Structure formats: structure tokens, C-alpha cells
Amino acid sequence: MGKQLADKRPISSRQAMSIVSSTILGVGVLTLPRVVASEAHEAGWIAILCGAFATSIVMIIVTKLGLRFPHLNFIETCSHVLGRDKGKSNKLGKLLSYPIIIILIAYYLVVAASISRTFGEVVVTAVLKETPLEVIIGTMLLTSLYLVKFDIDVLARLNELLLPLIVIPILLIALLSFQSFQLEFILPVWPGLSLSGFLKGVLLTMFAYQGYELILIFSNRIQIIKKSLWFNILGIIIPSVIYLLIVIAGISVFGDEELAILMWPTLEIIKVTEVPGMILERLESLFLGVWVAAVFTTTANFFYAITLLTQQVFGRGKRIWYGLGFTPIIFWLSLQPQNIIALFDFQQYIGYAGLTLGALIPAFLLIMAFIRKKGSSTGPLATKGPSAKEKSTAIQQE
Amino acid sequence: MVRLKRKIIKPQPIKELKKRKFLEEYSKESLEKVVDIPPESNLDKNISYVKDVMGNSSDLVVRNIIIGGHTNLKAALIYLDGLTDNVAIDQYIMGALMIQLNGKIPADLTTKPEPLIDWIKDSGLIINDVTPTESLKEIIEAILVGDCAILLDGSNKALLANAKGWEKRSVDEPKTESVVRGPRDGFVETLRTNTALIRRRLKDPNIRVISLKTGTRTKTDVAIMYIEGIMDEKIVKEAVRRIKAIEIDGVLESGYIEQYIEDNPLSPFPQIQNTERPDKVASHLLEGKLAIIVDGTPYVLIAPAIFSQFYHSPEDYYERFLIGSMIRVIRIISMSFALLLPSVYIAFSSFHPEMIPSKLMIAMAAGRSTVPFPSIVEAFLMEITIEILREASVRLPGPIGPTIGIVGGLVVGQAAVEAGIVSPIMVIVVSLTTIGSFASPSYNSAISLRMLRFPIMVAAGLFGLYGIMLALILIFIHLCSLKPFGIPYLSSITPFRLRDMQDTLIRLPIPWMKKRPTPFHTQDKTRM
Numbered sequence: 001m002g003k004q005l006a007d008k009r010p011i012s013s014r015q016a017m018s019i020v021s022s023t024i025l026g027v028g029v030l031t032l033p034r035v036v037a038s039e040a041h042e043a044g045w046i047a048i049l050c051g052a053f054a055t056s057i058v059m060i061i062v063t064k065l066g067l068r069f070p071h072l073n074f075i076e077t078c079s080h081v082l083g084r085d086k087g088k089s090n091k092l093g094k095l096l097s098y099p100i101i102i103i104l105i106a107y108y109l110v111v112a113a114s115i116s117r118t119f120g121e122v123v124v125t126a127v128l129k130e131t132p133l134e135v136i137i138g139t140m141l142l143t144s145l146y147l148v149k150f151d152i153d154v155l156a157r158l159n160e161l162l163l164p165l166i167v168i169p170i171l172l173i174a175l176l177s178f179q180s181f182q183l184e185f186i187l188p189v190w191p192g193l194s195l196s197g198f199l200k201g202v203l204l205t206m207f208a209y210q211g212y213e214l215i216l217i218f219s220n221r222i223q224i225i226k227k228s229l230w231f232n233i234l235g236i237i238i239p240s241v242i243y244l245l246i247v248i249a250g251i252s253v254f255g256d257e258e259l260a261i262l263m264w265p266t267l268e269i270i271k272v273t274e275v276p277g278m279i280l281e282r283l284e285s286l287f288l289g290v291w292v293a294a295v296f297t298t299t300a301n302f303f304y305a306i307t308l309l310t311q312q313v314f315g316r317g318k319r320i321w322y323g324l325g326f327t328p329i330i331f332w333l334s335l336q337p338q339n340i341i342a343l344f345d346f347q348q349y350i351g352y353a354g355l356t357l358g359a360l361i362p363a364f365l366l367i368m369a370f371i372r373k374k375g376s377s378t379g380p381l382a383t384k385g386p387s388a389k390e391k392s393t394a395i396q397q398e
Numbered sequence: 399m400v401r402l403k404r405k406i407i408k409p410q411p412i413k414e415l416k417k418r419k420f421l422e423e424y425s426k427e428s429l430e431k432v433v434d435i436p437p438e439s440n441l442d443k444n445i446s447y448v449k450d451v452m453g454n455s456s457d458l459v460v461r462n463i464i465i466g467g468h469t470n471l472k473a474a475l476i477y478l479d480g481l482t483d484n485v486a487i488d489q490y491i492m493g494a495l496m497i498q499l500n501g502k503i504p505a506d507l508t509t510k511p512e513p514l515i516d517w518i519k520d521s522g523l524i525i526n527d528v529t530p531t532e533s534l535k536e537i538i539e540a541i542l543v544g545d546c547a548i549l550l551d552g553s554n555k556a557l558l559a560n561a562k563g564w565e566k567r568s569v570d571e572p573k574t575e576s577v578v579r580g581p582r583d584g585f586v587e588t589l590r591t592n593t594a595l596i597r598r599r600l601k602d603p604n605i606r607v608i609s610l611k612t613g614t615r616t617k618t619d620v621a622i623m624y625i626e627g628i629m630d631e632k633i634v635k636e637a638v639r640r641i642k643a644i645e646i647d648g649v650l651e652s653g654y655i656e657q658y659i660e661d662n663p664l665s666p667f668p669q670i671q672n673t674e675r676p677d678k679v680a681s682h683l684l685e686g687k688l689a690i691i692v693d694g695t696p697y698v699l700i701a702p703a704i705f706s707q708f709y710h711s712p713e714d715y716y717e718r719f720l721i722g723s724m725i726r727v728i729r730i731i732s733m734s735f736a737l738l739l740p741s742v743y744i745a746f747s748s749f750h751p752e753m754i755p756s757k758l759m760i761a762m763a764a765g766r767s768t769v770p771f772p773s774i775v776e777a778f779l780m781e782i783t784i785e786i787l788r789e790a791s792v793r794l795p796g797p798i799g800p801t802i803g804i805v806g807g808l809v810v811g812q813a814a815v816e817a818g819i820v821s822p823i824m825v826i827v828v829s830l831t832t833i834g835s836f837a838s839p840s841y842n843s844a845i846s847l848r849m850l851r852f853p854i855m856v857a858a859g860l861f862g863l864y865g866i867m868l869a870l871i872l873i874f875i876h877l878c879s880l881k882p883f884g885i886p887y888l889s890s891i892t893p894f895r896l897r898d899m900q901d902t903l904i905r906l907p908i909p910w911m912k913k914r915p916t917p918f919h920t921q922d923k924t925r926m
Binding site: 012014015123127128131135136139140143146147150153154157158160161162278279280281282283285286288289290292293296 | 750861868891
């Protein structure tokens with residue numbers, strides 16, 4: 001059985017980690033230092049850590065839910081948890097799970113739209129000043145559409161391939177910007193800050209961690225090993241390290257007061273960064289060029305999840321057709337905010353919605369499963385006897 | 399109306415297609431049946447039949463002889479002139495049958511042609527490979543590959559004696575894959591020589607050779623070679639299945655086979671490697687891949703191929719590890735130059751001039767001040783020119799090739815700069831690109847990179863660095879989607895395996911590489 005399980009599962013746990021990381025890393029990093037500095041001031045980096053911690057807890061819930069129903073996709077999990085037992089016709093469960101799925105799809109659509117819009121805005125304002133916004137959004141969506149055509153293992157491999165391309169440049173830039181480090185800007189460690197203000201800062205940083213919940217959709221295709229949970233949490237740790245470095249860099253270079261009024265703080269950090277050897281004079285174009293990969297993985301993963309969910313709902317059809325249908329919808333949604341201020345407001349709502357949906361739905365399902373005693377409570381690996389270890393190794397190998 | 403629509407959209411009914419296929423197969427069968435009749439005991443009839451089938455070709459030789467001086471034992475040798483070794487036929491077939499058998503044939507056999515022919519096979523002919531046959535079809539096929547058919551009057555059995563011998567090139571240094579250090583022998587056009595060259599390196603009894611024939615008219619010999627115990631048998635079966643499924647009249651080069659059995663023939667990236675070097679084939683056999691050797695070409699195919707092996711050269715392993723690793727890194731850099739340099743130039747000069755250091759920017763602007771075109775036009779002009787030069791220098795007769803290279807590269811480049819058509823930086827970019835692409839050890843992957851450079855240039859001309867990155871992502875998606883023989887094309891980079899990185903971007907010392915690469919699902923996983 002272990003062999004069968006492994007055969008059908010094209011995503012290794014390392015790839016799952018890459019999916020989590022590269023989905024989280026997106027446009028969030030471009031605005032995060034401002035958001036954090038305006039709420040948590042000098043304690044911004046603590047807020048980042050708290051945000052990472054809180055997200056990891058949600059991640060544990062999401063992973064546990066996935067491990068509880070290792071053979072069911074998300075829709076089957078929903079209907080199984082909410083409806084009657086397997087084997088009988090489960091119309092009730094399906095009926096109850098449809099609202100959840102529809103809300104999720106709608107949310108993913110809005111997220112994909114807002115990400116492509118935000119990136120379009122930053123590209124148009126910073127680099128390609130004469131290119132229309134619509135063209136940037138359109139090309140991004142069409143490139144995502146090309147990925148939707150392929151099977152899920154291609155998505156996993158692409159995320160694994162692009163993750164180093166995303167992580168290494170931003171780490172380098174964050175480290176290089178410490179040239180203009182000023183200690184007095186990050187001190188005191190705890191400014192006279194009300195707890196509620198700080199908590200709001202934490203909440204806002206959690207918006208930047210959105211995207212981890214996608215692992216729920218892919219969970220029945222991920223290889224299960226004993227360290228699955230750790231790999232998933234590592235997927236949150238990687239972006240949190242980047243966030244931490246970039247926020248410390250931002251506060252230490254500009255100070256929190258100034259950082260709070262910069263529109264694209266990360267780009268400003270990059271502008272003051274000097275490349276050793278003066279090979280290149282300014283880096284923000286290069287950074288945005290590389291960051292296309294990060295934004296692409298976020299948009300494309302959401303896009304893929306949307307088409308995968310719809311395909312599972314209808315139980316037929318090719319994903320590419322659903323993708324073709326959704327492309328104009330996302331495009332239209334992305335053009336809804338009138339200007340960048342409206343977009344940022346809009347993003348706040350998305351953030352709240354994301355927190356609610358991303359945390360509450362899996363938590364609700366897990367609690368329901370627990371109460372109704374569905375699924376294996378110990379996880380697929382903790383089966384009886386000495387075969388458990390063999391099984392885990394069998395699963396680990398393809 | 400609806401009916402009409404249905405008629406247009408509806409494909410041809412399956413019944414009709416089946417019927418047509420059946421008819422085709424039937425006619426093929428009947429054609430073969432005509433040929434496949436047993437030889438009659440009448441010698442003249444047999445000869446005239448063979449002549450009929452071969453259409454009285456002038457290179458068909460029919461030599462009537464008398465065996466051992468017995469006038470009743472009439473025989474005929476049939477062979478194609480030029481495909482056979484004359485010495486072998488003269489001395490070891492005719493000499494044996496006409497002179498050495500004189501008076502040695504047992505008396506009771508002289509009147510019985512049927513047992514006699516078996517006797518001749520066993521104790522008459524001094525030829526290593528003799529097969530008896532009772533089918534005219536086999537006789538004709540044997541004649542076509544260079545055997546000599548011996549027909550005896552009164553017997554409906556014939557002998558096929560191996561007398562193959564034709565003009566062939568001797569083992570020579572490979573022209574397309576030269577190395578500084580390493581063996582100098584390369585494959586030739588003869589299948590058997592090639593398999594022997596591989597066997598000489600791998601004295602392993604577990605080497606298996608599967609022989610197949612492809613091409614309905616060329617009947618090209620194809621051999622699949624692999625090491626049992628290392629190779630994943632599933633891949634071998636799949637390769638055999640794919641080669642057997644080829645339906646074409648002529649296979650003239652291994653490229654035909656490659657294009658038929660590739661998983662994605664429309665991809666710009668090669669999924670099967672070709673090589674002229676026996677040492678390369680031997681090392682890949684040891685890594686759990688199979689070699690497909692095609693008669694008539696020195697290019698042996700290695701399947702399944704993954705991306706990283708296209709920038710690996712046997713030399714990496716022969717030099718010491720630091721040198722081998724450094725050469726490999728340099729090769730990767732030069733290949734990325736070949737892919738990206740012109741588009742980066744376009745992006746920088748037309749979209750992101752602020753990134754270029756100001757002093758260089760002034761120099762570039764001064765160089766470009768006389769150029770009337772936008773940088774993308776400039777780049778396309780130069781790149782296409784250099785491609786023309788490259789192609790022309792391949793076709794040119796040996797002695798003037800380098801001369802044209804100098805004239806084209808130096809004179810035209812210099813003149814173009816002086817005439818103000820292109821900027822000096824552009825000339826540097828173009829030459830680096832071209833030189834970079836030739837640093838790749840395999841020609842076909844270099845071509846694919848050079849080809850992909852043009853769409854990336856267009857993307858850079860439209861959207862700058864954003865365009866380059868989008869184009870690269872599209873290429874990455876495509877690369878991730880390729881799975882030659884079920885093995886991910888970017889194996890060991892993604893899916894990532896730390897242990898396989900020993901031989902991907904760099905190469906660790908050989909004693910440290912104790913395991914075979916994992917992507918190929920080898921049965922024997924350790925090297926030592």
C-alpha cells in the first residue's frame with residue numbers, strides 16, 4: 001500500500017516546502033517594512049517573529065488536517081467531514097461543502113487579482129514607466145495560464161527551481177544594505193508601545209504570510225514522511241527570515257518614522273544599497289526583474305489552485321479550459337481598484353479575509369473531524385507494528 | 399444545418415479507417431507472400447526468380463560453378479558486387495567448393511543434393527558464419543546486406559555465407575567533440591565496429607545488445623546496448639517498443655530514430671543525447687542509460703538524457719576535480735551568455751540605462767550616437783549576420799573556412815562599427831554570445847540555446863528585464879514539464895537531491911562519488 005501511495009504522489013516534501021515559501025514570498029515584501037514600521041515602530045522585527053509563530057500554528061492545523069485525510073482531496077475532505085460516512089451517498093456533505101469551496105475560489109480569485117495588480121503598479125511606477133498596467137497584468141496571467149496546462153508535478157518542480165532564484169537575491173540585497181546600518185534607529189528594542197498597537201502590527205505582518213493555506217489544496221498529492229510537518233513549517237521560516245532581514249534593514253537605514261511614509265520601502269532600501277565593485281549602479285530594476293519570479297509563483301500557484309478546485313468540483317474537464325475561463329475574471333478583478341490607495345485599502349480587507357478563511361476553515365474542519373471521529377487521528381504513518389518505519393521509507397522513495 | 403455541422407466536425411468514421419488500415423496491411427502481406435516462396439529444386443528457376451525480384455540490377459553477380467569436379471553438382475553464387483569481400487568469395491567459398499573439395503565428397507552424397515548442402519556447410523566452407531535457409535525472401539534479404547547465397551541444383555535449401563566487406567572509414571578522432579585530454583578514437587559508420595569500440599572499454603559480461611531493424615526500405619540495423627543489473631529494465635522495454643513502432647521507409651541517420659522516439663519532438667531542447675565518443679557512451683552506460691547505435695552513422699544516441707549532461711564533457715572526469723569543476727562552471731556561464739547576453743544588452747540600453755555605471759553609460763551613448771536603429775534592431779542585425787557567418791563557415795571547403803571567419807568576424811564587424819551601423823559594445827556582445835555558445839560540449843543543446851535567444855531578445859525589446867524574466871519562466875515551465883522516458887528533465891536540480899549535486903554543477907573527486915546518479919532508477923545503486 002505504501003508503494004501505491006507513493007506512486008500517486010508527485011510532490012516531495014521538499015517541493016511542498018518550496019510551494020509554501022514561494023507562495024508566501026510575493027508582493028508582500030515590497031510593502032511590508034512600511035506596514036510594520038507604521039504600527040510596531042522599532043519593535044517591527046519582533047512583530048515579524050510573532051507573525052511567523054502565529055502562522056506556524058495555523059500551518060500545524062492545516063498539515064494535521066491533510067495528514068488526517070491523506071487520500072482525500074480538499075473537496076472530499078470537506079464533504080467527508082461534514083456529511084455522512086463513506087460508502088453511502090453523501091449528498092448532504094457535498095451540499096454543505098459547496099459554500100466553503102465557492103468562498104475559497106472567490107477568495108483565491110481576488111488574491112490572484114490583487115497580487116498581479118500590485119506588481120503591475122510597482123513595475124509601472126518604478127521601471128516600465130510607459131507600459132500600460134493592463135499589459136503587465138495580462139502577460140503575467142497568460143504566463144500563469146501556461147503553467148495551468150501541466151500536471152501538478154510540473155508546478156512542484158517549478159517552485160523548487162525558482163525558490164533559490166527568489167531567495168538568494170533578496171538575501172544578498174538585505175545583507176548588502178546593512179552597509180548603511182545605523183544602530184540608533186533600531187533602538188530601543190521596545191518603544192513605548194501599547195500592546196494593542198503591537199498586536200495590530202503582528203496582524204498586519206500575518207497578511208504578508210498569506211499563501212501558506214494553498215498546501216491544503218495540494219495536500220493529497222504530497223509524499224508523506226515523518227518530517228512532513230517540519231518541512232511545511234520550514235516553508236514558513238524561509239520567508240520569515242527574509243522578512244526579518246528586510247525589516248531590520250529598512251528600520252536601521254531609514255528609521256521607523258521615515259519608513260512609514262515610503263510607498264515602496266523595499267525598493268527604497270535597494271536604491272540606497274551599493275553594489276561592491278560598481279558593476280551596476282542601481283539595483284531596483286534588476287531586483288524587480290528577479291522578483292517577477294516570486295510574484296509569478298504566487299499568482300500562478302493561486303491560479304493553479306483555483307483551476308484545480310473547479311476541476312474537482314465539476315469532476316471533469318481539462319484545467320486549461322477552466323484557466324481560460326478564469327483569466328478574464330482575474331484580469332477584470334485586478335482592474336477594479338481605482339488607484340493605488342484604493343488597492344492598499346482593498347488589500348487590507350483581503351488580508352482580514354485571508355486570515356479568517358486560511359485559519360478558520362481548516363481549524364473548523366479539524367475540530368469537526370475530531371468531534372465526529374473521522375479520519376485517522378494518529379496520521380498515516382503511525383500504523384501498528386514494525387512495518388511503520390518500512391512504510392515511511394517506502395513512501396519517501398518515489 | 400445541424401446535420402451539416404455535425405458532418406463537418408465529425409471525424410472520419412472509425413470503421414472506414416479500420417477498413418483502410420486492414421486493406422493496407424493486407425496488400426503488404428500479399429506483397430511479402432509473393433516473395434516468400436521456398437526455392438525450388440531447379441537452379442535456373444531460382445536464379446531467374448532472384449534476378450526478377452532484383453530487376454536485373456547490374457551489380458548483382460551470379461556465378462555458376464561446379465562443386466568438387468562433379469559435373470552433376472551445379473551450383474550458383476549470388477551476391478551484390480561491392481558489398482562483399484572478393485577475397486573471401488574467391489578463396490574461401492569458390493576455392494573451397496571448386497578445388498579443395500575435389501575428390502573429397504563422400505560418394506553417397508554426390509547424388510543427394512539435400513544432405514550434401516548440409517555437409518558442405520559443416521565441412522566444406524571456410525567461412526565463419528553460414529546459415530541454411532529455405533526461403534527466397536531470406537536469400538534476397540541476405541544478399542542485400544552483403545551475404546553470398548550459395549544455391550545448389552536439385553536442392554530447395556540454400557546457404558547464406560557471410561562475406562560482408564565494403565569500403566569503410568577507419569576509426570578516427572571525433573570531429574565534433576574534441577577534447578584536450580582523453581581518448582582520440584571516435585565512432586564510425588559501421589554498427590559492429592561501434593559496438594566493438596564500446597565493448598573494448600566495458601569488458602562486462604552483463605552488457606546486453608538488442609538488435610532491431612527499422613525502415614521498411616533501408617532496413618537499417620539498430621542496436622540497443624545497456625548493462626543488465628544497472629539499467630532500469632522498464633526504460634529498455636519502452637525504448638524497444640518505441641523503436642519498433644517507427645513506421646518509415648528510410649532511416650538514414652540516428653537523428654531519424656531520435657525524432658521518432660523523443661517524448662516531446664516539438665521542444666527546442668534535445669531529450670536524447672548524441673555523441674561520437676565511445677568513452678562518453680561507456681560512462682553513460684555505467685550511469686544506467688542505454689545507447690542506441692544505428693548503422694550508417696557515427697552518432698550514437700544516449701537515452702534518457704537530462705539537462706545537466708548536455709554541459710558535461712568526458713574531460714571533466716579526466717582532469718583533476720578542481721579543474722574539472724571550474725571548467726564546468728565556466729561552461730555554465732558561457733552558455734548563459736549565449737542565451738541571455740544580447741537580450742540583457744537590449745534591456746539595459748533601452749529600458750534601464752540607470753543601472754549601467756555612468757562612465758560606461760557615456761561611452762556606450764557615444765558609441766551608439768551614430769547608430770540610426772533602436773538597440774533591438776541593432777542586435778537582431780548583428781545576431782542574424784553572425785548566424786549566417788556560422789552556417790556559411792560550416793559549408794565552406796576546409797582551407798577557406800577560417801579565412802572567411804576572419805573576414806566575416808573582423809572585417810565586417812570593424813567596418814560596421816566604422817560605418818556607424820552598429821555600436822562597438824554590440825560587436826562585443828555578439829562575439830561573446832557566439833563564442834559562448836560554442837563552449838557547450840554538445841552541438842544540439844548549443845543550437846537550442848542560440849535559437850531561444852531570439853524570442854528572449856523580442857521579450858527584452860518589449861518589456862526590458864521584466865520581459866526577459868517572463869520568457870525565462872516560460873522556458874523553465876517547459877523544462878520542468880519535460881520527462882524523457884519518465885525521468886524529469888531537470889533531475890537533481892529539481893527534484894532536488896543533495897547527493898546528485900556531486901556531479902551536476904560541479905564534480906566532486908571521483909573516489910567521493912560512491913553512488914550512481916539516482917534519477918535513472920538504477921538497479922545497482924553503488925559504484926564501488
